[in-house]
Each structure stands twice: as C-alpha cells, then as structure tokens.
Amino acid sequence: MSAVTVEEADAIHPAQARMSPPSRFGDKAFYWLTLSMAFTVVLLVILIGWQLGQGSWQAIQKFGFHFVATSTWDPVAEQYGALPFIYGTAISSLIALLIAVPLSIATAVYLTELAPLWIRQPIVSLIEMLAAIPSVILGLWGIFVMIPWLRDHPFPFLQRILGWTPFFSGPIYGPCMLAGGIIVAIMVLPIITSVSREILRSVPDLQREAAYALGATRWEVTRIAVLSYARKGLFGAVILGLGRALGETMAVTMVIGNTPQIAASLFKPGYTLASVIANEFTEATTDMYLQALFEIGLVLFGVTILVNLLAQLLLKTITAGAAPDRVQ
Amino acid sequence: MNMQTQRKDHHSWRKFKSALISGLTFCSAVLVIAPLGLVFFYVLKSGVGAVNLEFFTQLPKPVGVAGGGMANAIVGTLE
Numbered sequence: 001m002s003a004v005t006v007e008e009a010d011a012i013h014p015a016q017a018r019m020s021p022p023s024r025f026g027d028k029a030f031y032w033l034t035l036s037m038a039f040t041v042v043l044l045v046i047l048i049g050w051q052l053g054q055g056s057w058q059a060i061q062k063f064g065f066h067f068v069a070t071s072t073w074d075p076v077a078e079q080y081g082a083l084p085f086i087y088g089t090a091i092s093s094l095i096a097l098l099i100a101v102p103l104s105i106a107t108a109v110y111l112t113e114l115a116p117l118w119i120r121q122p123i124v125s126l127i128e129m130l131a132a133i134p135s136v137i138l139g140l141w142g143i144f145v146m147i148p149w150l151r152d153h154p155f156p157f158l159q160r161i162l163g164w165t166p167f168f169s170g171p172i173y174g175p176c177m178l179a180g181g182i183i184v185a186i187m188v189l190p191i192i193t194s195v196s197r198e199i200l201r202s203v204p205d206l207q208r209e210a211a212y213a214l215g216a217t218r219w220e221v222t223r224i225a226v227l228s229y230a231r232k233g234l235f236g237a238v239i240l241g242l243g244r245a246l247g248e249t250m251a252v253t254m255v256i257g258n259t260p261q262i263a264a265s266l267f268k269p270g271y272t273l274a275s276v277i278a279n280e281f282t283e284a285t286t287d288m289y290l291q292a293l294f295e296i297g298l299v300l301f302g303v304t305i306l307v308n309l310l311a312q313l314l315l316k317t318i319t320a321g322a323a324p325d326r327v328q
Numbered sequence: 329m330n331m332q333t334q335r336k337d338h339h340s341w342r343k344f345k346s347a348l349i350s351g352l353t354f355c356s357a358v359l360v361i362a363p364l365g366l367v368f369f370y371v372l373k374s375g376v377g378a379v380n381l382e383f384f385t386q387l388p389k390p391v392g393v394a395g396g397g398m399a400n401a402i403v404g405t406l407e
Binding site for chain 2: 102103104106107109110111114115123126127129130133137138141144145186189190193217218219220222
C-alpha cells in the first residue's frame with residue numbers, strides 16, 4: 001500500500017520525492033518547550049511551599065504543635081498561637097458555603113434546565129461580571145453599605161428568632177464573623193455557579209430524554225435524571241468553592257473585625273489566616289514575628305492545596321466514571 | 329373520587345411543584361446577581377460626582393485641599 005503511494009508520488013512529483021523527509025525538529029522542540037512550561041507551574045508551587053517552610057523553620061521548631069493548638073497571639077511577648085485564625089478561616093468559609101452552595105446550585109439548575117433559552121446567556125454574563133469585581137471594592141461596599149444594613153435589619157431579626165442559641169447571642173457590633181462569611185459567600189458564588197453549570201451541561205441529553213419520555217415534569221427530569229447523575233461533580237464544585245473561600249483576603253479583612261478570638265457567637269468579630277498575613281506582614285518587626293506569619297502562610301497554603309486536590313479528584317470522577325452504569 | 333380525577337389532581341400537583349421550583353431557582357439567580365447591581369450602583373452613586381478631567385490628569389492634593397486627581401494611581405495600575 002505504502003509502496004504504491006510512494007510510486008505515485010514519484011510519478012507526480014519526481015523532484016519532491018528526492019527531497020529528505022520533513023524535519024521533525026520543530027515538533028520535538030515544541031513538545032519539550034510546552035512540557036517544560038507545564039512543569040514550571042508545578043515547580044512554582046513546590047518553590048512557594050519550600051520558601052514558606054524555610055521562612056518559618058525557626059517558628060516551627062520553637063512552637064511545634066502549640067502553634068496550631070494555642071490561641072494567644074501576642075507579638076510583644078513572642079507568643080504565637082494561630083488557633084483563632086484557623087478557627088476564623090474555617091468558620092467564615094463554612095458560613096460562606098452554607099449560603100453560597102444552595103444559591104449557586106439552584107442558579108446553575110435554573111440556567112441549564114429550567115430557564116427560557118433567551119435569558120440564559122445574559123445571566124451567565126452577569127455572574128461572570130460578579131467574579132470580576134475587585135475584592136477591595138467589594139470590601140468597601142461591605143463596610144459602607146452591607147454592614148450597616150445587616151446591623152440594622154437582618155442581624156436583630158436573627159437575634160430575635162435564634163438569640164437563645166449561643167451562635168446569635170451577645171451584642172451586635174457590625175463587623176463580625178457572619179458579615180465576613182456573607183462577603184466570602186458573594187465572592188465564591190460565581191465560581192461555584194459556573195463550575196456547577198459546566199457539570200450539569202456535561203450530563204448527556206439521553207438522560208433527560210429518557211426521563212421526559214416517561215412523562216416527567218421539568219423538575220422531575222432535573223431531580224431524577226440530572227442532579228443524581230451530577231451529584232459527585234457538584235460536590236467537587238463545592239470543594240473548589242471552599243478552596244477559594246479559604247484564601248479570600250481583602251474583602252474579608254475589611255469586614256470581619258480583625259480580633260483574634262474564638263467566640264461561639266457569630267456576631268463577634270473574628271480574624272482569618274489570610275487577613276492576619278495581609279494586616280501584620282508590614283509590621284512584623286522581629287524575626288520570630290515574621291517566622292510566625294510565614295508559618296501561618298504555610299498552614300493556609302497546605303490547607304488550600306489539599307482542598308483543591310480533593311476537588312480535582314472529585315471533578316475527575318464525574319467525567320471519567322459513572323456514565324455507563326447510570327444509564328442502564 | 330374516581331381514578332381519573334385523582335390522576336388529574338396528582339398531575340396538576342406535579343406541574344405546580346415543577347413551576348414552584350422554577351420560581352425558586354429563578355429567585356436564587358436574582359439573589360446571585362443582586363450584589364453586582366448593588367455594588368455597581370453604590371460605586372456609581374458615590375463616585376460619579378468626583379469624576380472629571382482633573383481626576384485623570386492631576387496628582388493628589390494635600391489632605392484638606394479640594395481638587396486634585398489620581399493620575400499617579402492610574403499610571404501605577406497600568407504600568
């Protein structure tokens with residue numbers, strides 16, 4: 001077969017047949033170039049981790065496990081316990097997810113399954129614009145508009161209804177853990193919505209058609225054929241949002257109150273890992289202070305990477321598996 | 329109640345539920361977009377009065393002096 005084609009080629013273009021085959025050098029060079037670029041990203045992550053570890057090495061040796069288990073943060077007395085920050089990051093992210101996940105997934109469902117076609121693209125564009133608001137502007141809006149409003153209306157209302165629980169008791173200052181959680185929720189809404197939307201869109205139409213053929217209503221199609229199919233991927237989207245929530249810095253710093261304390265009440269001010277780095281890095285006058293801040297960075301970096309890896313794993317399982325045995 | 333009306337009732341209940349969920353998810357979409365509008369109008373309302381040619385071309389005046397602009401910050405952002 002190939003001999004024939006070569007002969008034919010000879011017959012048509014004798015001059016070309018005598019030429020050497022085209023060089024593969026370009027292909028190879030491009031392959032190695034892109035490969036090295038890809039590895040640069042990995043290398044960058046490793047270097048950041050190494051740098052953080054090196055910067056905090058003395059603090060790790062000095063405080064050991066106490067660093068993440070004690071809650072006194074007193075740079076003057078060289079006492080560094082990061083527990084309030086870890087707590088603040090965890091709780092504000094948790095509040096953010098509690099608010100953002102139902103809204104995001106419902107919006108994604110609306111945009112892929114229920115909305116009229118003409119309205120879908122404009123809403124998607126608006127949600128993408130929400131992701132484009134600089135976080136410092138969101139924080140400024142949080143201070144001047146959101147917090148006064150929350151303090152005057154929803155917070156007293158919450159306290160009237162749920163004031164008997166420790167979570168909504170005590171005085172309402174304004175800047176507090178709950179406000180921080182709400183601003184983080186606003187910031188993770190776009191990412192969870194768009195990832196969920198992609199996942200719902202990846203559900204094969206065959207699933208929907210089968211459910212419609214059985215006489216299901218729109219909502220039943222969504223619930224039976226789409227949501228159960230996409231469950232794992234949606235969980236991945238949520239974890240991805242968590243990864244984003246943990247690292248949010250500027251807007252949270254502006255509304256959370258920046259007080260290193262662990263209080264049950266969500267109306268009390270808090271502090272997050274990212275905020276303490278942003279606020280205190282320029283004021284870190286002693287070596288140990290700087291080391292402690294680096295260690296906070298290391299904790300935040302580690303947690304964020306772990307969460308993102310988990311999200312990637314979950315997102316991969318939805319695209320790889322589950323499909324054939326679900327249809328049946 | 330005979331079987332036919334029962335089925336019809338059930339059917340309209342299912343349709344109602346579907347419409348209800350559509351409405352709820354629509355509300356959540358509105359809620360998701362709301363912050364965008366609120367932030368945009370707040371920034372516009374508070375900032376639009378300060379925007380003029382001076383704002384883009386002048387350096388900031390000392391504290392307490394009226395006027396001046398943000399040329400340095402604009403250049404710093406672009407560079």
